[in-house]
Amino acid sequence: MATKRNKYILKHGDVIDIEEYHDGNYGAKGKKRTPKKKLTKEDMQKVNAQNKTKKCRQRLLQYFSMGDCFATWTYEPKNRPPNMQEALKDFQKAVEKVRRQYGKRGKQLFWIRNIERGTKGAWHIHLVVNEIGDTASILQKAWNKGGTWFTEIRKSKFYDEDFTKLASYMTKDERTVEIKADGTPAKPRIREASYNISRNMPLPEPATEKLVRWPKEPKPKKGYYIAKMHEGINPVTGFKYRRYTLIRLGQDLEENKNRTQKFRKKRRRKRERI
Incomplete structure (x- = not known):
């Protein structure tokens, strides 16, 4: 069975995100190619x-x-929108x-948001x-339309080094089911949701490697440490997967962000001269 590794170079190499997985299109050594499975609607949703x-x-x-802002905009009951279309207009304004x-301060705005309507009718973003520097005041x-709650990402309950908790929280929707302490699924808490990002956040394409066999547990690359590693079974393919994030030793991601901003300014000036 073929194994692949995708490597994403982020923050100019200070972060390397890696995923390893079995390619379900190919059988094990000496066996025929596995027939392609037709995905169900539920599979596609997953x-x-x-x-x-x-x-x-x-x-x-x-x-x-980790020093960036995690915020929530809430609605007073009298200001609740009648539908998602109106909530989107509120957010856009x-x-x-x-x-x-941000523009007045010479800064570029990056945002990720999720608009949620709860099962009891309350809305929040x-x-x-x-x-x-003064982001809280600006927000x-x-x-x-209501209140503004905010904190640093590192001080929130969704803090972890590879942003798994925060990403899961920001992308939840009406199909997201939380698991209770006794292992049983809780009732859905969201009636509808709308996730989106600002357009100025492209992602790099990964470098892909084909591996001969499933790799042993990874060791950190020289000069890096493994922030977190996740292993499991893909619920759609039924095959093993592994992902982990390498972060350069001695690098504060806040410093990396400042360096990234300087790099973008330098690149922008270079384009303007051409």
Whole structure:
């Protein structure tokens, strides 16, 4: 059975995100190719949810640091929107105010958001934005529909080094089911959700390797440490997978963010001269 490794170079090499998985299109050595399985609607939903969370996590790694802002905009009952379309308009008006304030300070705004309508009718918007010094004040002034709650990512209950918890939280929707302490599924808490990101956050293409066999437990590359490793069985393919994140030793991701901003400015000036 063929094994593949995808390697994503993030933050100019300070973070390396790696995924290893069996290619279900090929059988084990000496056996015929495995017939391609036709995915059901439920399978496709699982695949799409996995990809959405994966890309969210990688964008968090690429464009944000633990000192950035995790916020929630809430609605007063009298201001609740009648539908998702109106909630999207509310968000667009508010985030445009935030973008203008960032522009006045010579900063670029990066955001990830999830608009959620609860099963009891309450609305709120979860938001991750890059911190520029007075971000909390900017967010409060931009939102007039209710309250604004905010904290640093590192101080939230969704803190972990490879952003798995935060990415899962930011991409949840009406099909997300939490598991209770006794192992049974809880009742859904979201009636509908809308996830989106700012357009200025592209992700690099991975370098792909074909491996002869399933690799042993990885060791950190020289100069890096393994922040976290996840192993399991893909619920759609039924095959093993592994993913882990390498972070350069001695590097603070806040410093890396500042270096990234300097790099973008330098590259932008170079393009302007051409």
